Amino acid sequence: MRWLQAGRFRLDLSAPKVMGIVNLTEDSFSGDGLGAQRDRALRQAEAFIAAGVDLLDLGAESTRPGAEQVPAELELERLLPVLEALRGAPVPLSVDTMKPEVMREVLRAGADLINDVNGFRAPGAIEAVAGSGCALCVMHMKGEPRTMQHSPVYEDVVAEVEAFLAQRTAALCAAGVARERILWDPGFGFGKTLEHNAALFRALPRLAAHQPLLVGVSRKTMIGQITGRPVGERLAGSLAAAVLAWTNGAAIVRVHDVAATVDARAILRALGPSGPV
Numbered sequence: 522m523r524w525l526q527a528g529r530f531r532l533d534l535s536a537p538k539v540m541g542i543v544n545l546t547e548d549s550f551s552g553d554g555l556g557a558q559r560d561r562a563l564r565q566a567e568a569f570i571a572a573g574v575d576l577l578d579l580g581a582e583s584t585r586p587g588a589e590q591v592p593a594e595l596e597l598e599r600l601l602p603v604l605e606a607l608r609g610a611p612v613p614l615s616v617d618t619m620k621p622e623v624m625r626e627v628l629r630a631g632a633d634l635i636n637d638v639n640g641f642r643a644p645g646a647i648e649a650v651a652g653s654g655c656a657l658c659v660m661h662m663k664g665e666p667r668t669m670q671h672s673p674v675y676e677d678v679v680a681e682v683e684a685f686l687a688q689r690t691a692a693l694c695a696a697g698v699a700r701e702r703i704l705w706d707p708g709f710g711f712g713k714t715l716e717h718n719a720a721l722f723r724a725l726p727r728l729a730a731h732q733p734l735l736v737g738v739s740r741k742t743m744i745g746q747i748t749g750r751p752v753g754e755r756l757a758g759s760l761a762a763a764v765l766a767w768t769n770g771a772a773i774v775r776v777h778d779v780a781a782t783v784d785a786r787a788i789l790r791a792l793g794p795s796g797p798v
């Protein structure tokens with residue numbers, strides 16, 4: 522059985538898990554103030570919990586291709602009131618951030634997992650998380666969000682991603698982080714073409730042999746490239762990809778559509794290869 526040590530929780534990863542995305546980025550709201558943002562995020566988190574989500578991922582800085590960074594103070598202004606209100610939630614609270622100062626503050630405020638799309642490469646990032654008991658999602662990204670989709674090139678994308686994740690894991694472990702706190706994420710869409718993403722998707726079993734995997738493909742461009750659908754019409758493609766990710770070794774899928782993904786998981790459990798679970 523595989524476990525993830527995540528702050529207040531010890532999460533059993535032997536059954537597929539769903540992480541719900543709670544967006545606190547400016548461009549996902551209509552600009553009607555932080556209080557309204559907070560209330561909307563809390564309603565969304567409550568709905569996700571009622572639908573059977575296993576983890577919540579709160580993010581206050583967009584990591585979409587082309588996105589600009591926001592100052593740490595603004596990230597914290599958006600995150601802390603939501604974390605405060607969700608303290609004691611029945612599922613682990615993840616925070617998606619690349620900044621060590623944000624990591625330190627959200628850990629003080631009760632975050633159970635730090636999801637760093639930059640793989641804890643910023644100076645001080647490892648030190649910010651090492652001494653806590655939180656889980657760490659180490660993601661691969663080539664470049665940075667503003668420019669990462671400008672013609673990324675790899676010789677062997679799977680080997681490069683695998684080597685990067687192994688190197689970051691070694692750096693974390695050298696700082697005293699236990700392996701059972703670490704998730705790997707190939708970083709679908711982060712400095713990758715559709716061809717790179719497909720190669721990595723097919724390599725999920727190989728990557729899962731190292732550390733438990735988190736996979737995020739929900740509504741992404743790669744789903745649109747495959748189906749020809751705009752972002753608002755990518756639910757079916759995202760569900761198919763989630764089920765395929767689980768059956769190929771992913772432990773956790775990071776999604777926008779929690780209720781539908783929980784249903785897809787129920788079908789997989791009842792009718793899938795290993796029989797009813």
Ligand code: 9MG
Pocket residue numbers: 580584617636637638658660706708709735736737738775
């Ligand atoms: C924040 N964020 C956006 N996409 C993501 C992905 O694919 N994985 C992780 N870990 N975080 C993501």
